Amino acid sequence: MPVPPPAPETQEEIVKPQEVRPLPGQLNTVPVFNSNSPEVVQTEGILLSTFPPTGKQAPAAHLNFPFQGRFDIFAHHIAKATSPEDLRTLYLGVILHNPGTQPVTVNVLQAASYLSQPDAPFIELPSFVENPAGTVYAGPGSRVMNEVLRGQRQAEWPARIVIPPGESQMLLNHPIPVRTLEPPINGRSTLMRLQSSGQVYAASLGMFAKQNPDGSERPPSREEWQQLLETGNLAGPRDKVPTPPEQTTGQIIYGRVAGVARGSAWKAQLSDGAGSPNLTIPKAGEAFSYALSTLSRGQMGTGQVQSAPMIVRYPDTAYSAHGNYGIEYSLTLPLYNPSATAQTVTLALETPIKEEQLARGGLRFLEPPARQIFFRGTVRIRYNDDRGLPQTRYVHLVQRRGQQGEPLVRLMLPAASSRLVRVDFLYPPDATPPQVLTVKTLDN
Structure with missing residues (x-):
């Protein structure tokens, strides 16, 4: 920072x-999958799941909200090493599941995801800079919003994803590395605008990189993400608990967002x-x-x-x-x-x-x-x-x-x-x- x-x-x-x-x-009524709590992720687990709780080991971690038609996925999380010895790469995963009996097509209308290091560092910029080509940004949020505003879809995303009946697919499986950074802290911002032909459930999860036999790191597989979704609990550490809306005096804690918001x-x-x-x-x-x-x-x-x-x-x-x-x-x-x-x-x-x-x-x-x-x-x-x-x-x-x-x-x-x-x-x-x-x- x-x-x-x-x-x-x-x-x-x-x-x-x-x-x-x-x-x-x-605001319009387009639902937004909004994954921003915990902002700093240091223990593996579920960041946000709209899957049904049935059959899950931590039912309270699943909010049971299906998406259909237009919806957005927003995720903004930070990896911060807990000690100088533990510099494992945190991966951010987003998984979509088709609960139906027919294939579902998910069109990726716009999408962008960037790290603060090295993609979009928080550099000092003047207060007012013309940005005709989209090359001016400070921080990953600034860069992601700039690209989606221009109607762009990052090359790593296909125009559409087809999810067979009863199956799941990864929409995101991206690292947030800290090993070479001083201090060892990094963030990732993501925004995707999607259109689904049928019902889908969504979940965002945090998991540390897996080790290859030679000690190098590899991304988690879809099966490993699925296992975490089925058996995991909420990721940590938890953020400050927000002030109830009916409390109108004293200090206010707005809290970090984890849920489905109405309006894009x-x-x-x-x-x-x-x-x-x-x-x-x-x-x-x-x-x-x-x-x-x-x-x-x-x-x-x-x-x-x-x-x-x-x-x-x-x-x-x-x-x-x-x-x-x-x-x-x-x-x-x-x-x-x-x-x-x-x-x-x-x-x-x-x-x-x-x-x-x-x-x-x-x-x-x-x-x-x-x-x-x-x-x-x-x-x-x-x-x-x-x-x-x-x-x-x-x-x-x-x-x-x-x-x-x-x-x-x-x-x-x-x-x-x-x-x-x-x-x-x-x-x-x-x-x-x-x-x-x-x-x-x-x-x-």
Whole structure:
């Protein structure tokens, strides 16, 4: 993990008095297999199983939820050696099972999986970098979300997998090596968008590499994964137990996610209100923002929690998918300038200080921002430029707590004119919510 810079000696709080709006629309209903607890895996076992508990040695480790049609698989785990002598490679396995009497075809629509070392190290990057070719990333979550946003499927995955009736197949059997690293810690982020022709059960598991007779390591076989699924218990060590939702005071522990969440994407048209075709820009010198990835005790005055609800979960894991890792935000802004003069408008993603209510009547920022990085990821912006030419831009952002955002786009809207802007991104693992999308009209 990266070493943060030293904390600044003096820090000023800046308040931007403005409206913060809830996000129109809602999450879709696509189920997401969300495997993120335990985040650090040091003992073998089941990370998440939606298999039926019948016949399993640890029935409570199996949540009995079949997938059919569109569903996503998200997994984000870290291997960390327990001692300098034990540097075995941890393998992450994802297995799919067809319980039916007919073959099931699983189409792999998009998929990517990367390690933090060596695939996508947490390098220091500027806060704003154009990323046209997808070669800019910091951390595996940043790299995975960037590729899925672009509709890509890593070459190691076939376009489709056919699972015979009553059989299982491995969807993932990937290492998280630590042997050559100092310190011996490594992480892997994975996101797959799938479409199944029939019911399937899914499980993610952690298992250490097996030894060959010559002492070298080999990946676990499908039969060994199956054995762990049948006889194993939950992997460890377990994460902190989350605060119950009904507890509204005191310290809050959100917990790590292990279960099936409802919702893979939030698509919305941002407008003046229901039925309105326009989003009227602010008056010159003013701004408003839309809250993104809001959560309990971080609603930014909107009264809206965007965290995906859990359909099934383990009792010691998060009650909601706080942070919405891997969820795609697709936002359309039909900007409208009602005034009699041309106006210059900017759009920016920002990371204000998290609040439940806006204590000071607007967004609070820090100058300079705090050292903790709260967002690392690529955002896509599509629009017609001031010459009327269509543009698609990808920008990689790195934002620290309390950081104001640089403009993603700057547009000059003639009097009484409209311009459509689309903003899309997948909320990256290792980010900390909430963020906001700010629309600002500059002073003439």
